[in-house]
Amino acid sequence: MESRFDSKKNLVYKARCRGSLCVLKWFRREEAADREFALLDRAHGLGLRVPRPLDLWPGRAILMEFIPGENLCDLINEEPSLQIGLRLAEWYAGFHKAFPSDDGVLLKGxxxxxxxxxxxxxxxxxxxxxxxxxxxxxxxxxIICSILTTDPMFTWEKLSLSRLLIDHYQRLAPLEGVEDALAWALRETARRRREPSLLARACLVEKMGLEGLAEDPS
Ligand SMILES: Nc1ncnc2c1ncn2[C@@H]1O[C@H](COP(=O)(O)OP(=O)(O)O)[C@@H](O)[C@H]1O
Ligand SMILES: [Mg+2]
Structure with missing residues (x-):
């Protein structure tokens, strides 16, 4: 093993195998390994930007390609460029279009x-x-809730990037009710972090949409 990644749910390691770097993900929930392996296999086969799955230990672990690069959370909080909003919209539209379901799509989650x-x-x-x-x-x-509530929170640049992400996604695929979904995600984050100021932000989104966040709720 080379190192362990920061992760809350599972045990995820960078490892060297057959001369190249790969990632070993050891699951806490038994059924999760097989499902994640199968989804990576389908998505990678369709040419979507996800790691190539290499090996499966049923009910336990998967081995996958290591993706070199910068974690998007660090990058966006250092340099919230509008490009990131556009490219994220394209990633999600590509993923959702690849996996339609009865009454919607398969979500990344x-x-x-x-x-x-x-x-x-x-x-x-x-x-x-x-x-x-x-x-x-x-x-x-x-994802917009994650963009807006990681440090620094609710900056003007992040609001512009979020607006662009929504508009660009809507050029590529249908999207309804995103402001309700954002308000719901903000409430969840408020609950998890015990941060009531986020509830005020959720109310603003419910009343005025994303534009409501340009106001200061205090
Ligand atoms: N294939 C990969 N290539 C590069 N980094 C990865 C890869 N898989 C996971 N990571 C890194 O490890 C972290 C934890 O992995 P993740 O699959 O998200 O586990 P968890 O279910 O515990 O959140 C990710 O947030 C990411 O930074
Ligand atoms: Mg994770």
Whole structure:
């Protein structure tokens, strides 16, 4: 093993195997390994930007390609360029179009900045354990909540980037109810972090949409 990644749910290691770097992900939940391996296999086969899965230990662990690059959470908080909003919209539209479901799409799930690596000017998605059927707005509301509530929170640059992400996604695929989904994600984050100021932000989004966040709630 070379090192362990920061992760809350599972044990994730960078390792060297057959001369190249790869990632070993050891799951806490038994059924998750097989599901994540199968989804990576399908998504990688369709040419989506996800790691190539290499090996599966059923019910336990997967081995996958290591994606070199910068974690998107660090990058966006240092340099919130509008390019990131455009490329994220394209990543999600590509993923959602690849997996339509009965009444919506297959969501990425756990749509937070930490679950993307920025490589060669594009985001690469990792962590599909919480993938499930749903409406595209759930993924988009969650990633925008992650953008806005990581440090520094609610900056003008991040609001512009979020607006651009939504508009660009809507040029590529249908998206309804994203502001409700964002408000819901803000409430969840408020609850998890015990940070009531985020509840005020959720109310502003409900009343005025994303533009409501340009106001100071205090
Ligand atoms: N294939 C990969 N290439 C590069 N980094 C990865 C890869 N898989 C995971 N990571 C890094 O490891 C972290 C934890 O992995 P993740 O699959 O998100 O585990 P968890 O389910 O515990 O959140 C990710 O946030 C990412 O930074
Ligand atoms: Mg993760």
């Amino acid at each position: 756990d749509s937070i900045l930490r679950n993307f690596v920025w490589r060669g000017g594009s985001p690469w998605g990792v962590d599909f354990e919480e993938s499930r059927p749903g409406k595209p707005a759930e993924d988009i509301g969650e």
